[in-house]
Amino acid sequence: MTAEDVDVTPDNDREVEIAVANQLNISRTDVRATPQTRTVEVFTENVTQAQFAQALQAAGLSASEENIRDGVTDETRQTAVSVLTEKINRIGLSGGSVQQVQTTQETFILIEVPNQNRTEVLNLIGDRGKVEIVAEFPTDANGTTEYRQVSMLTQGDFAEIGAPQAGQGNQPSYVPVTLTDEAAQNFSQGMQNFGFTSQQGVQSCRYSDTPDDPGYCLHTVVDGEIVYSASMSTGLAGTIANGDFVKDPGFRMTTTNASDARALQVNLQAGALPTSSTSRARGRRTSSNRRSRLSSSCSASSRASSPCSPSPG
Structure with a gap:
């Protein structure tokens, strides 16, 4: 989930991440404070909005549940695309691609890898890799x-x-x-x-x-x-x-x-994916090639968004 319009600066972002992680008893890698967008994100499903707001307050930030929404930021989605692309390239899955696909209500991260077993691809991208x-x-x-x-x-x-x-x-x-x-x-x-x-x-x-x-x-x-x-x-x-x-x-x-x-x-x-998501795969044959298509979605809505969730590709 994401807290918006909070007073995160280049001078306190590290301290905010440490304080929020300690307050919520989670790893610091599950917290991201971004001064450029004035946001703080928590990448775990085991935290409520009320707990997140209390942790932000304990870190010295003026925040309430009204500042908090489900879902991740555009920057986090871009990071996920970069990490997935790097993983596919590093492991030698030639011809693979990762891209964001937007609809009127949601933003999907679509992964396509031709001529590969979909189980192997899921093993590669299914976990954060932290x-x-x-x-x-x-x-x-x-x-x-x-x-x-x-x-x-x-x-x-x-x-x-x-x-x-x-x-x-x-x-x-x-x-x-x-x-x-x-x-x-x-x-x-x-x-x-x-x-x-x-x-x-x-x-x-x-x-x-x-x-x-x-x-x-x-x-x-x-x-x-x-x-x-x-x-x-x-x-x-x-x-x-x-x-x-x-x-x-x-x-x-x-x-x-x-x-x-x-x-x-x-x-x-x-690197590690910034957040976890559950993905589904569907093998598709086009001509003589098999293409594994996987997608996970993150709502594009600024307020009523949902965290990454499975969506068939």
Whole structure:
């Protein structure tokens, strides 16, 4: 949903996103504050307009439910088109196209991919593709061990994403990545502050065996689901501790298999869809070609609009 005519400026947009996300107990990536359009958007279905208004007020903005409507902004739809186009190009689906199609009442995002299995296309675009590295680690709470999770890295923190590499022997598949300078500093500081480079923190993730008592884990999380959990390696811990990591902030994001590594690379390079939508596909034959057509719709109405919803293509 979207809050319009709110006092978002280039000086407070980041703080607004953080405050609204914290108030609603959602990820910051599910909130977008845009000074140019004076809007704040929330990309989750589990928030009411009343809760959204309260969160905006807690962030210091003058807002009420009258400012809030369902649906997304034109900018968000354009971002979705760009991300979907990039995903299709990155995965090598030649001849594919993504475009907005407007009717008098609705705006559709139409995806057409010739000669492709529609299930594969749905797998590509059906999820947002939001990638995070989440640190999970134990803390002491009045003599009791409790676990804390902190999002350390998101898509915007990567300066370079390499080609996916298939696992060999006991080594898992992975995607080599390099962080931006700012992200490297933050990641390095966090790993030291949270104990990952300590003797107790190195090589101590046991999430697959005891998820309720996982130790020190770095989770690769895609669309809110943990797809792989890894320990802090001795080598990486050493480079972080001695300061070399911030000079050359490269490491491997490991996955379960080569297919997951490829999907991870595509999501990292293309970025995450700004919002979720449910899509339907219908295979169509034209001459000798099969074309998978998928469409999701977002109402163009400025007030009585609906969020992205399924529409047959």
